[in-house]
Amino acid sequence: MxxxxxxxxxxxxxxxxFGKALYxxxxxxxxxxxxxxxxxxxxxxxxxxxxxxxETFVEHHKEITTEVLDICLQLGYKNIMIEQEHVxxxxxxxxxxxxxxxxxxxxxxxxxxxxxxxVLIEHTIADIRKEEEEGGIRGSDRTHRMFDAFEQSSSAGVxxxxxxxxxxxxxxxxxxxRGDIKGTLFxxxxxxxxxxxxVWPQIVKIATKHGTIPAGDTDCSQANTxxxxxxxxxxxxxxxTVAAVIRAIAAAKSLVAVEAGAIGxxxxxxxxxxxxxxxxxxxxxxxxxxxxxxxHIEVMGNLNRATGDVYSNEAVEYHQEFGGSTAxxxxxxxxxAADLSNTALQARQEKIxxxxxxxxxxxxxxxxxxxxxxxxxxxxxxxTEYGNDPYxxxxxxxxxxxxxxxxxxxxxxxxxxxxxxxxxxxAMEILNSLTDDADKFIEDCIKEYKNIPLFDPKNYGWTGA
Amino acid sequence: xxxxxxxxxxxxxxxxxxxPSVKEEVMDFEKIYTRYNVLExxxxxxxxxxxxxxxxxxxxxxxxxxAYAVFRGDTDTALNELKIALEKYxxxxxxxxxxxxxxxxxxxxxxxxxYYLPQVMLSADTMNTAIQYMEQTxxxxxxxxxxxxxxTAEGDxxxxxxxxxxxxxxxxxxxxIDLGRDVPVDDVVKAVEEIKPLMVTGTALMTTTMxxxxxxxxxxxxxxxxxxxxxxxxAVNEDFIDTFDLGIIAKKAHQGPKYAExxxxxMSWEEIRKKRHEIAPI
Ligand code: B12
Numbered sequence: 001m002x003x004x005x006x007x008x009x010x011x012x013x014x015x016x017x018f019g020k021a022l023y024x025x026x027x028x029x030x031x032x033x034x035x036x037x038x039x040x041x042x043x044x045x046x047x048x049x050x051x052x053x054x055e056t057f058v059e060h061h062k063e064i065t066t067e068v069l070d071i072c073l074q075l076g077y078k079n080i081m082i083e084q085e086h087v088x089x090x091x092x093x094x095x096x097x098x099x100x101x102x103x104x105x106x107x108x109x110x111x112x113x114x115x116x117x118x119v120l121i122e123h124t125i126a127d128i129r130k131e132e133e134e135g136g137i138r139g140s141d142r143t144h145r146m147f148d149a150f151e152q153s154s155s156a157g158v159x160x161x162x163x164x165x166x167x168x169x170x171x172x173x174x175x176x177x178r179g180d181i182k183g184t185l186f187x188x189x190x191x192x193x194x195x196x197x198x199v200w201p202q203i204v205k206i207a208t209k210h211g212t213i214p215a216g217d218t219d220c221s222q223a224n225t226x227x228x229x230x231x232x233x234x235x236x237x238x239x240x241t242v243a244a245v246i247r248a249i250a251a252a253k254s255l256v257a258v259e260a261g262a263i264g265x266x267x268x269x270x271x272x273x274x275x276x277x278x279x280x281x282x283x284x285x286x287x288x289x290x291x292x293x294x295x296h297i298e299v300m301g302n303l304n305r306a307t308g309d310v311y312s313n314e315a316v317e318y319h320q321e322f323g324g325s326t327a328x329x330x331x332x333x334x335x336x337a338a339d340l341s342n343t344a345l346q347a348r349q350e351k352i353x354x355x356x357x358x359x360x361x362x363x364x365x366x367x368x369x370x371x372x373x374x375x376x377x378x379x380x381x382x383x384t385e386y387g388n389d390p391y392x393x394x395x396x397x398x399x400x401x402x403x404x405x406x407x408x409x410x411x412x413x414x415x416x417x418x419x420x421x422x423x424x425x426x427a428m429e430i431l432n433s434l435t436d437d438a439d440k441f442i443e444d445c446i447k448e449y450k451n452i453p454l455f456d457p458k459n460y461g462w463t464g465a
Numbered sequence: 466x467x468x469x470x471x472x473x474x475x476x477x478x479x480x481x482x483x484x485p486s487v488k489e490e491v492m493d494f495e496k497i498y499t500r501y502n503v504l505e506x507x508x509x510x511x512x513x514x515x516x517x518x519x520x521x522x523x524x525x526x527x528x529x530x531x532a533y534a535v536f537r538g539d540t541d542t543a544l545n546e547l548k549i550a551l552e553k554y555x556x557x558x559x560x561x562x563x564x565x566x567x568x569x570x571x572x573x574x575x576x577x578x579x580y581y582l583p584q585v586m587l588s589a590d591t592m593n594t595a596i597q598y599m600e601q602t603x604x605x606x607x608x609x610x611x612x613x614x615x616x617t618a619e620g621d622x623x624x625x626x627x628x629x630x631x632x633x634x635x636x637x638x639x640x641x642i643d644l645g646r647d648v649p650v651d652d653v654v655k656a657v658e659e660i661k662p663l664m665v666t667g668t669a670l671m672t673t674t675m676x677x678x679x680x681x682x683x684x685x686x687x688x689x690x691x692x693x694x695x696x697x698x699x700a701v702n703e704d705f706i707d708t709f710d711l712g713i714i715a716k717k718a719h720q721g722p723k724y725a726e727x728x729x730x731x732m733s734w735e736e737i738r739k740k741r742h743e744i745a746p747i
Contacts, residue, residue: 048672087673088620130622130647173625178590179583225625229582233502236575237582317672355487364498413494417506419581 001201002259006387009281013377016274016307017354018341022281025264027159027213029112031079031120033265034283034309038341039118040334041081041268041285041312042068044327047319051089054099061100062107064318064327069111069119071328077335079118081285081310082108083162083268091126091149092142101156108159122160122215123153124267131170131454138198138459150206160213162267163203164220167195170454172222176229176238176246181398181427182434183452184246186445188222189394190438192253194460197390200260208261216282217257218270219250227271227298227367240299241405241416241424244366245431248379248401251275252394255383258282268292268312274304274371275397278380283309288361291337294330301361303368306354307376311338363414366424370401378404391438395431402428505578514579518570528563535567535595538587543595556599556607560638568592568636576719582629589636609640611663611729613721616653617646618677618698623670626698629718630666637722650677654684657692664728666721668698675700679709686710693734695724713738720745 009022021034033039050060065082072080084104090096101123108119125146133140150161168191175183196217207214218224223246229235230243251272258266264282266273273284286308288300295314305311313330323329344353354373361368369375382400386393402424408414409421416424435441446457457463522536523529527550534543543564550559571588574580596607613634617624624646635641642660644653657665665685669675678696685694694711697718706712711734713724723745727737737744 045672048676051673087671089673128622132645173628177582177625177629178586229625233500234505236578236580239581239583351486359487359489359492359494360497363494364500415500415503417500417503418510419506420502423583 001261002197002256004259004387005255005279005384007384008279008377008381010278010377010380013278013374014351016278016373016377017350018306018308019345019350021264021277021283021309023263023283025213025283027120028157028211029108029120029159030116030118031081031159032118033081033120037079037345038308038338039079039081039120039310040077040331040338041083041310042327042331042334043083043085043268043313043315044068044330045085045315045317046087047317051087051096054093054095057089057096058099058103060318062103065104065107065121067325067327068331069107069117071324071331072117072335073111073115075332075335077117077331077339079120080331080335081120081122081265081312083122083124083312085124085315086126086149088126088128091128092145094145094148094152097123097125097149097152098156101153101158105157120159122162123158124162124164125149125153127163127166127221129166131456131459136456136459137167137195138461147202147206150203151210154207154210154212157210158212160215160265161203161207162215162217163199164218164267164269165192165196165199166221167199167460168192169221169225171449171452172225174449174452176222176226179239179242179423179426181242181245181430183445183449184222184226185249185391185394185398185431185434186441186449188219188246188249188253189398190391190442190445191460192219192222193256193390193394196253196256197260198461200257200262204261213264214257214262216262216264216266216270216284217254218267219254219272220269222253223247223250223272224269224296228296230367232297232299233365236419239420239423241366241402241420242427244370244405245398245401245424245427247272247367248275248370248397249394251279251379252383252390252397255279256390265310268310268314271300271304271367271371274307274373274376275380275383277307278373278377279384285310285312287312287314291334294326298367299361299365300368300371301364302357303361303371305337305341306357307373311341363408366405366408366414366416366420369408369414370404375401375404389438391441392436395434399428399431402431509579512579514574517577517579518573521570521573522566523562528566531559531563532567532570535564535588535591536570538584538591540591540594543591544598547595547598551599551602556603559599560596560607564592564595565638572633572637572719572722586632589632592636606640610638611725612640612642612660613725614642614644614653614656614660614662614665616644616648616656616665616667618667618669618671618674619649620647620677621669621671621674621698622646623698624668626670626718627666627668630668630697630715630721633718634721634725637725639722639725650680650684653681654688657685657690658688662692664693664695664725666695666697666715669696669701670699672700675705678706678712682709682711691734693724693728693737695721707738710734713741715745717747720747
């Protein structure tokens, strides 16, 4: 059921550019993604308190959807992706998922019929599984409710479904703050990949049954945790070089969704998406500070816009700004960014804009450097060389990211602090000393990390421990 | 060349041969951005961390070796020293004279912008392993500064911030009762009633879960419990926390021990809230 990638779909890195994917995706309400133009995306977190009863919650979702579509008409946007990232209550209660989806879909249909605007409604189901619950992450009540939410949202007619799985998070939560790269590689590259290989075929089955697009997954729970802790240049929590190496591992993991049948657009929070696009040719949603500062402020500025097919604001809480509600304001921000790229595409100048967006942040930080399109392709290439082995491809992706950073440092393009350099050297030393035998690595890690709170090998199908 | 190296040569060749549509050679990136962290570090280049904390550290053994072992996060050495010391000294003395100074030194360097989080985490791990070892050998608890109940809000599984804050509290000598994540409002209230801690903490990362905090505060007040309720997590800000009694905002994990010390001195939640910038600067 899992089709591993052992070669690159993009043969030439220079073909990687925003708005165009090798395998565009189309769906209900006139939507085409990666088909030669960039689509803006808006995601609004419901106003606190509206979750208290179903009626208020559904009304609020209608309000958000209507405001978004109205502002698209006002500003002349041709397409919009409206993502609803489930709040906890929405995934836990089937009627919350179903009723909000239904309300949004009805409005989308009306606007599409009346004005011809392309609308993609996406529901991202919350991964509400908890390691400590009876049955673990594979068999607890919450596991069943999570899959049921996919069923509910899909059957109500949303265009696509996505998730951000949490497999391996108990390990990486512990190891990232401690600067432990071996444990982080195990948590993301091995445990996370195992969990996705278990979850994703089931998602694909449910979505396909309802004609809904199984879109994608991200490593939000791990690589974004590292990015978050890494913070800005002056923060001192996680080294930025190590966070960049972790991002490369995340690509080897997020790829599993596509290997199990996800077709994109890959979910926005995955900053690793450019790498996965280079490998698979699937369209991607992206975010970076210039369009998502409402949700994340990081050091990637404009960079991911160079390769994205959907530009997302990531998330904003519903409230009023001087320009309008946040639903309106951030639709305008992502819409205008998308139309600059669309203008470049029409003018046949897309590669110039792509490279300007890239250079604007490529040497600001190692985290941007490894996602710049030539480097994203390079890391992808290494992943496919070891494509059949989730552990090895994660390990070598990490090493390749380290090599890329060191080259830029030695060429005096990227400046690094002593701490960034020392932590990178230490991580590379450890990575290079690791075995190439996945079984040995897993056995060793199960022993080494057995005392991490909540870690249970059974959650990943390892019984022999 | 083996197969892998040939692979590399091809990739590198392709990249070198690629002509970006914008020329990198003409650009001066320093005119676009500054990596201030590199500058900042250069300013501190002359500083020797160990010299900065020398005054805080014991000068005689066994305390010296033990304190420096904690300082470096060297658990093996710390345990060895501790086993020897326990033959002569009481566990409490070992904590106060040997372990605690090492931890305090690391925290100071972190607070002063010299050290980084992983260094604090490793020292805290050493400190906690040592304390656990002693508690197991004496079969009882080492005396702590006071009890603190921690939790992550109902419906919220984001527990990273809580866990970080816990590391800072435990390693500075507080007895932490961690209720975990996604903890129902009533469970928090019940635990506080039973445990009677010096303060209680909550973490919420979502705007839909932070609403649990005023509910907890209200129920505690109804029961006549008026302890500081330290509220952290990305979702909250002072505008929200200041709307209900007991609530005090925390933005960084290292503020925890500072608030706890203030509570230990007998300051009320109102005083702590008012003076929070002095008590626990960010
Ligand atoms: C990592 C992450 C996750 C991880 C969590 C891993 C974990 N073990 O915690 C995973 C992937 C599991 C996750 C899941 C979800 N997430 Co999330 N997640 C984040 C992310 C990227 C970073 C949060 C983080 O860990 N920050 C780092 C920690 C250290 O910060 P912190 O907790 O704030 O702690 C600091 C301070 O607050 C303070 N502090 C905290 N507590 C305490 C206590 C004391 C005593 C003291 C002194 C200090 C203190 O100290 C820390 C710094 O030193 C944020 C993005 C954001 N903008 O915040 C989203 C975010 C919080 N998530 C969000 C969402 C929506 C979700 C999901 C619902 C997504 C989904 N649909 O699946 C699920 C939630 C399910 C649930 N029931 O909770 C939204 C929330 C939006 C909203 N409604 O408000 C955010 C804001 C992302 C976004 N922009 O949309 N997430």
